[in-house]
Amino acid sequence: MLIQRDKYLNDLVSRIGNGMIKVVTGTRRCGKTFLLFDLFADHLRCQGVDDEHIIELALDDELNAQYRDPLKMAEYLRSRITDGRQSDGRQYYILLDEVQYAISRAELKGKEPPRLYGVLNGLLRMRNVDVYVTGSNSKMLSTDVMTEFRGRGDEVRVRPLSFAEFMQAYDGDVQHGWAEYAVFGGMPLVLSMRTDEQKTRYLENLFAETYLKDIVARNGIRRSQELDDLVDVLASCIGALTNPAKIEATFRSKLHSTISVNTITSYIACLEEAFVIDEARRYDVKGRKYIGSPKKYYFEDVGLRNARLGFRQVEQAHIMENIIYNELRMRGYSVDVGVVEHRGSEGGKDVRNNLEVDFVANLGSSRYYIQSALQLSDERKVAQEKASLRGIDDSFAKIVLVRDVVKPTRDEKGILTMSVYDFLLNANSLNV
Template sequence: MIKRTKYLNQLIALKNNGFPKVITGPRRTGKSYLLHEIFTDYLIENNIPEENIILIELDDDKNAHLRNPIELGKYVRSITKDKSDCYVILDEIQRVFTIVNPALTGGKIKLAKAKDTETISFVDVVLGLSHEKNIDLYITGSNSKMLSTDIVTEFRDKASQIHMHPLSFEEFYSYRQGSKTDALYEYMQYGGMPLAVLSDENSKKQYLKGLFETTYFKDIVEHNKLKKTENLDELCTILSDLTGELLNSKKLSNTFKSVKHENIDAQTIEKYIQYFKDAFILQEANRYDIRGKKEIGALRKYYFVDTGLRNARLNFAYPDEGQLLENIVYNELIYNGYAVNVGTFDTVEKNKEGKSVRKTNEIDFFAQKNERKYYIQISTDISNSETRSREIRPFIKLNDQIQKILVVNRPYKAMMDEEGFITIGASEFLLNFIK
């Protein structure tokens, strides 16, 4: 079993809080497994009778009648009646269809249409069941609606959300063991999707490519009712290739034109990127003016929620080590609860002609978590003194009290130089430093 301790602890903390727990996240990150196996085992180990743990898999044909929201509500109440502390797990909740309120149809069940306003959906059932004092409710699903950020809006402040990610490097390494360096290279290449981690190398590649093509794209197309997908597909490949670069919709539009020799306007680019973000495939880092203390401009960086998925889009061809390490560091900072931006600040310097010019400087990440603040630069190697000097140049120009860290893809233990800058190996940084 691959332990998902972080998410189990979140479930434990939210247990019996009076709200339904909605488990969201990308496809195949183990949402059902978290509830069916890990959380259920925890409940049993803590003396909850098995008959008080009720799992209803709504994609099972024997439960087809429970896809009627009225019937689902009745059934759950009937089997929990006269029991105390029931833990109810509704899996594939999106299979519950939306109906017109039977009070308006003479008691007949009528599927709702988009224009209907007086309806009953799975949201109504979930909220209704959560009001029962003896029911602690947990739900998950796997279609486009449950994967989208829309689900958070549906419940507003009436549910507790647990958002799952693919395996972090710590979770991956706790399962894989062995050389940390080898583990990190494998993680860079194939990421942390649980079923990929459990497969051999050839199976990993086929699984990840198939997952993206037949599942993620299908969800986006279905959710957004797209008729043509060629431009969406090509944009995803371009974003894969430009992972970690400062981009805006205009630059992407120009890149699209040079690659495909077709025009796609900036507004459409923005819309497509939002689709990827809503489906939890892409995450973005905005620029932050370190001295002005505010987010600025339209330029931003995009990172994939999983490097294996990113590499699958490029058919695992010649992965850029620097891009992948930067993507992983971003994901791990987010996983560990940091707010992460691209750091930027201006300086006035002399050019070759001796004139004063304004120059914009960039730091890979400005990460904040409570009282902890870090400037972070990512480098694949600093054995060349010129490379190291280039990486720490922004640190020197800032000259403030925030901790400055250079993360390198080599097995370094944390070392502080005479200027107070920390140089640390990537695996050490990911497994220990940012915890």
């Protein structure tokens, strides 16, 4: 079944002819190539663009290895533009896949200026050329779009399938779909596999043989076992506050390792640059400032996270929190972990403690405070989950998401309780 990735396709369509290099980033195998070479190219054809004016080049294909040399790439691309190079010529659309293959390790480390960016910037000077590229490493692409592209790079961030996209192809009801998604996640190829064994082996091999080996090779990591161990530690503590110092203590006490805080920090950065994990910082809601360490780390795909741990730690509460975080990021929100100071009294003494808001989601002038609660089984649990939200005195929406089928309801404080299914399946759910 064809999965329509309308959000990302619309992101690309809205950028056609904007005079910038469209940089499509995201983790390996999340669907960037399908988006660019199938969905977007088909859209162009439906608009009357013929195949001669859609130039596709996949740099991860060994048959195209010669074009990983940026100068040979430029020569080839310009040879395909044959009917004028100025504004009166017909528009050409250049689609380049996995362009990190055209950046050398020396260029990546800053020892040499990347020639690729010069080639792409040169294409922009041809007024009848529109350029789209994909890449799987933010250090090579999204970090550089405003510098190397001199303000002419425009990033479109692609993620694994959202729950709504997954349900397009899932043959079953929403509860069984959730059970499948919470275990095996949203990597597109998983949906084509029929047995749990196939899905398990695919995800395990993808993580070990593609992601980790790619990170090790790209960053010249010599002690790969430490990277493996770090991934396991991070996978075990999604939704929990941590920092490199805490992780170092874990390495020392449980793994008897002498890995340093600096190395841990460096490895975490490598995992983030490869779009394996994402971090959420702590934000003091009342003080309106970031607190700093510790932070929370979430995996780009819960299936990959589960595979890394051999599917032994599929804690529903933490998985649900990770899925909600990914959904908010997919919708374009910046997401922090909220901290709300609460003052009370115990034994006649004033007591201060910090309550946590799972997510503070911001987009432009909009803000939402969101709690992830697997179930609200009784009044005590309701009070516990809503305590931090009730301590916030601004007018932004406050929402509790539960893994039950419930009708959206508001309490006397205006706090909305909603099913996580309604939240995930309706792109406008936060505006209820």
